[in-house]
Structure formats: C-alpha cells, structure tokens
C-alpha cells in the first residue's frame with residue numbers, strides 16, 4: 459500500500475484517488491503523525507511508498523509542519539508534491555525561499571535527464587529534444603537549492619527547480635500537481651511512481667474497499683445502533699447498502715416520502731432495501747403533510763424552504779423515536795450520512811486541518827449535533843464515480859446507481875408555482891414516459907439517450923392550451939421536456955435529442971396522460987437559464 463501524508467491541500471484526496479485508479483490501496487493520514495507511528499505503520503512490510511501532499515501554507519511562514527523524519531529512514535520511495543517537495547528539500551538540507559510572486563495556473567515544465575519518474579513521459583518535445591510537460595502549478599515558495607544527493611529533474615522559467623530527485627534513495631519531488639487533471643500526464647506520472655518506482659502490486663479493486671470499509675464501520679459502531687436518512691439518491695443508497703453489509707440490523711433507514719418523488723419511486727426504494735437487501739426501513743408517508751404546507755405557496759424559494767424544513771422536522775421526529783429506543787432496542791447513537799468527498803471539500807471540512815472553506819453543504823454538520831448523535835460517514839473519502847462503482851459492487855442495480863441527479867425538493871421545483879397533487883400525478887406519469895423513451899432510444903454506438911444526457915426531466919406548466927382530440931376540443935395542461943449535457947452542472951447545454959425520440963415522447967404523453975395536451979422542448983442553455991425551471 460501507499461501512505462499519503464496530508465499537509466492540508468484541498469486536493470490530497472485526489473492523490474488517493476489516482477493511486478486507487480492504479481489499483482493500489484492508499485491511505486491518507488495527517489502529516490503530524492509521530493515517528494513511532496510511521497515505523498509501526500511500515501513494520502509489516504506492506505508499505506511500498508510515501509507521498510507527501512501539498513498544503514496551503516508556506517514552509518517558513520504559516521506552518522511548521524514537517525514530514526515525520528522516520529519516513530526518510532524507511533528505505534522506501536518518497537514522492538513530495540508542492541509543499542511536500544519543499545518540506546522534503548528543507549528537511550534534507552536544501553533551501554526553500556518565499557516566492558516574491560505566487561504562481562498559479564498552467565505552466566510548461568522541462569524535464570531534465572532521464573529520471574525513473576519522468577523518463578519518456580512528455581506532452582511534446584522541443585526541437586532541441588527536451589521533453590516538455592503541461593502542468594498545473596500553485597505555489598508561493600520554491601526550492602532554491604537542491605539538498606545533497608539530489609539532481610535537477612524539472613524546471614520552468616520562473617521556477618528553476620520544479621522537480622528534483624535522489625535516485626539512489628528513490629526520493630522524488632515535484633513542484634507542480636500531478637494529481638489534478640489539468641496536468642495532462644499527471645496520471646501517468648503518479649502511476650509510474652506507484653507501480654514502477656514503489657513496485658506496488660496493482661491488485662486493489664473496489665471490492666476490496668468494501669472489506670476495508672466494513673471493518674472500519676464495525677470498529678467505529680461496535681454494538682451500537684445507527685440511523686440513516688434514505689432518500690433513494692445515489693449517495694444515501696450506497697451508504698445504506700454499505701452500512702447494512704457491515705452491521706445488518708443495527709442499521710435502521712428512515713425514508714421520508716414527501717409525495718414529490720418520481721413515479722413508483724417510493725415503492726422501488728422499499729423493494730430494493732427492504733425486499734432485496736432485507737434492511738430495516740421505516741417509510742414515513744408524509745405526502746399529505748407536505749402538500750398541506752405547500753398549499754397556496756407559489757414562490758420557488760418559499761417552496762424550497764418549506765420542503766427542506768418539513769423534511770428535517772419529520773426526519774428528526776423519527777430519529778428521536780429511534781434514539782429513545784423501545785422494548786428490544788437500546789436506542790440509536792449514530793446518524794449515518796452519505797457525505798461524499800466533494801461535499802467535504804465544498805464545506806471546508808476536509809480532514810486536512812487547513813483546507814479553506816468554500817461553501818457550506820447541507821449534508822455536513824447540523825443534524826447530528828441537534829440530535830445528539832455521533833456521525834458516521836463511510837463515503838467521505840470517495841468521489842462520485844467511485845461511489846457508483848462501490849454501489850454496483852455492493853449489488854445495487856446499475857440503473858439506480860447511474861441515475862441522473864434529482865433535487866431534494868423533488869417535483870416541488872418542477873411544478874411551476876403552486877404545488878397540487880393533481881399536478882404532481884400528471885407530471886409523474888409524463889416524466890416516466892420521457893425517461894422510459896430516453897432509455898429506449900440509442901445512438902449509433904448503442905448508448906442510450908439517458909446515458910448520453912446528464913440530466914433529463916419533465917416540467918409541469920400550470921397553464922392550459924387548446925387542442926383537438928378525435929372530434930373533441932381539449933383544454934389541458936402543458937409540459938416541457940428538459941434534457942441537458944454538462945460535466946459539472948454549473949454550465950449546461952440543452953441536448954440535441956433526435957426528433958424521432960421527441961416525437962415518440964410527445965405522442966405518448968398526449969395519448970396516455972389525459973390532462974396534458976401539449977408537449978414542448980426546452981432549448982435554453984445554462985447560463986442564462988438554469989437547469990431546473992425554479
């Protein structure tokens with residue numbers, strides 16, 4: 459395995475992810491572990507290499523964090539990245555100076571010599587025959603003098619020592635960030651370090667993560683009981699399946715059905731978790747409560763607040779009951795959440811002590827404190843696609859795990875203006891037809907349009923238009939189909955769905971859903987439109 463020592467960079471978990479992608483087990487630990495801890499950690503001989511992460515701090519000013527000296531006595535390869543390089547240089551007798559200007563962004567790095575790390579890895583070669591790498595840099599300080607035994611491995615115009623190596627001791631260091639995708643060859647470089655230099659065996663698979671995670675959950679929970687809010691979304695579903703695998707009936711899931719879910723969604727969630735996995739699930743049918751609270755409310759933000767607020771109230775009531783326990787139960791002490799790594803980063807709660815806060819996330823913090831429960835977050839270190847992979851490995855159906863995102867307020871923000879049960883029922887049926895046909899229609903490569911789009915759904919417009927059906931005139935509601943392609947949901951393009959698909963969907967909705975007589979297609983991109991209509 460590979461040990462990653464975290465000095466507080468926002469992207470430390472990305473290093474871990476790259477190592478996992480190379481099919482090697484990695485563990486992230488804080489940089490201030492003791493020398494003894496390091497020696498003990500390496501004692502069983504499984505540790506093949508150490509990576510020192512970046513940091514937000516500079517070696518001299520904001521931090522005195524050092525790499526435990528014992529790391530350099532293990533006789534195994536060490537890779538320092540950014541701050542990790544600087545502390546390596548500093549601790550091994552080189553010199554680091556405060557940069558006069560902060561360097562942030564793309565840079566072209568020239569590789570020197572033929573180090574085992576960078577040999578034959580290049581984006582392009584200069585006419586003089588130098589290998590060049592397009593990389594991402596973000597640093598203020600820099601190494602200005604190589605430690606004894608080191609040679610220059612890479613340089614840029616503004617950073618003459620952008621990489622250094624002591625090949626005899628197998629110490630390597632890079633000022634740039636190989637873990638981010640902006641560094642085109644970054645994955646190849648980290649793979650070279652882990653597989654080539656550390657000679658770690660590429661035998662780790664997601665299934666192994668299940669065993670590790672299960673052991674960790676069992677250790678953390680012991681014989682106590684856990685509550686989990688199951689929404690039917692990917693993250694909470696995978697968390698539930700994983701925790702259930704670990705502790706079985708010590709887990710109780712609470713599924714609050716607010717009546718604004720997709721067609722048959724509530725039944726499908728129950729069928730999956732109660733029927734197939736035999737997990738304990740309490741289904742709270744709160745649709746009347748929610749619809750009652752929403753009556754007469756048409757402002758989108760007001761609707762969101764009501765739905766979010768009621769959700770928390772209902773969930774808290776159930777959780778309080780479970781906490782109190784009953785005849786056979788002593789009461790829950792843990793609240794599990796499907797927090798994933800991007801949520802942690804966004805809320806600034808990264809394990810790294812020094813990661814800066816960007817924005818707070820509803821998933822992190824709040825509820826457990828209010829409920830007086832301990833927090834269990836088994837997906838905290840994983841990225842979305844890894845969570846999906848884990849879900850499949852746990853036996854969840856791929857259709858569930860690869861579903862488009864669905865907003866917490868559900869159909870509440872897809873029914874424009876006031877939410878009524880009649881509208882929700884019409885919308886559910888129309889949307890199910892749209893999704894079914896997206897799954898049916900394939901492109902030339904055989905991929906379905908559901909998989910070719912990032913998010914697709916139907917919006918209910920509470921206006922009536924005139925139509926004709928058979929001999930009669932109709933005066934019914936309108937729906938809009940929305941399908942977008944995006945990589946980050948911050949910007950999005952409307953999807954160029956085939957006309958044949960649109961035609962089929964429109965024909966089916968108007969024929970099968972009495973009450974809707976007109977279907978439109980939304981051809982607005984984000985920005986200036988948003989993905990949802992409210």
Ligand code: XMP
Pocket residue numbers: 762863864865866867913947984987988989990991992
């Ligand atoms: P917009 O409409 O802002 O949507 O372009 C971007 C992404 O966020 C989702 N979304 C929400 N998710 N609660 C959620 O959990 C919300 O209130 C909410 N509003 C929008 C939306 O579905 C899209 O994926």
